[in-house]
Amino acid sequence: MRFSLLFLFFLLYSTVFAQVKLESEQDKDGNVTIYANNTEVIPYTLVVDFTTLMNLTSSGGRTVFAVAxxxxxIVARLKKTNANQGSSYNYSTKLYKGSYLDKSKEEPVYLIPVQEGQKVRMQPMTHVENIYKKESENTSYVGTAFYLEESTTICAPRKGIVSDMKMDTQLKGAGLSFDASDNFIEIYHEDGTFTKLMVLESGSEKVKIGDVVYPGQALATSSGEKYNSGRHVRMVQSRLNKVEREIKFEQIPVKLFDGEKEISSNQTVNELIASHPENLISKEMSKKELKRLESK
Structure with a gap:
């Protein structure tokens, strides 16, 4: 019985998400520490909004932004204000995939995400509203597409960790413009950016969630035969941003290398040849990874 009482005293309660579990512990002085247990392979951003703080002071204020x-x-610390009075607290939580804090020291350059030497045509994608709402003219950037003459290997455009994938969909019909159920592989980069590669052949994946991948590494095989635009791969980069007191998810254009120069993914280019220069492959590698590359 004594063990149970101590356990209840120190572990006040927990909040459970599919990816992150929050636990609260109280010390002998009544101070509270809130912890996050993240079982995923990438960080998550938490926004903790304290709706009640009675006789407790939060180290981060009423709204705490934290990365798990x-x-x-540790997500937050609550210090008891008056040792002779009781205390209580309550909060709501929002969870976002990725870290809003991670940034690049310099703007990274991405490879064209196909095997080296492959010729492609690049064109920014149109917002889905423009497909299903004919009167809509949404010009927001939503990624770019690389159109292919033949089936090809899709490669990682930057170093990162495979954070999500779905590769078991076999599309039906023909003449598609968009299908939310299509196959994809998602990569999380160390600067908090995601790359999502879509329109991939079912069952063709060469990686799994949790794998670290390097620029030019084979990920899967292209698809697109069911689309009215033919064979292609779609690539979207996105990241979290803190805007005032909110976390927002935005899709962003990125720099690409075409073998000769850097170009923006929001441009339309009729012909590009994929190149995988060693300086870009090794750009984000650790010393250990570089030694392994040099030994090959």
Whole structure:
């Protein structure tokens, strides 16, 4: 019985998401520490909004922005104000995939995500509203598409960790413009950016969730035969941003290397040849990874 009472005293309660579990612990002085247990392979951003703070002061204010890295980390600390009075608290939580804090020191350059030497045509995608709402003219950037003459290997455009994938959909019909159920592989980069590659052949994946991938590494095989635009691969980069007191998810254009120069993914280019220069492949590698590359 004594063990149970102590357990209840120190573990006040927990909040559970599919990816992150929050636990609260109280010390002998009545101070509270809130922890996040992240079982995923990438960080998550948490917004904790304290709706009640009675006789407690939050180190981060009423609204706390925190990043839960894989494993256990501290989200917030609550200090008891008056040792002779009781205390209580309550909060609501929002969870976002990725870290809003991670940034690049310099703007990264991405490879064209196909095997080296492959010729492609690049064109920014149109917003889905423009497909289903004929009167809509939404010009927001939503990614770019690389059109292919033949089936080809799709490669990682940057170093990162495979954070999500779905590769078991076999599309039906023909003349498609968009299908939300299509296959994809998602990569999380160390600067908090995601790359999502879509329109992939079912069952063709060469990686799994949790794998670290490098620029030019084979990921899967292209598809697109069911689309009215033919064979292609779609690529979208996105990241979290803190705007005032909110976290927002935005899709962003990126720099690409075409073998000779850098171009923006929001441009239309009729012909590009994919190139995988060693300086870009090794750009984000650790010393250990570089040694392994040099030994090959």
């Amino acid at each position: 890295n894989p494993g256990r980390s």
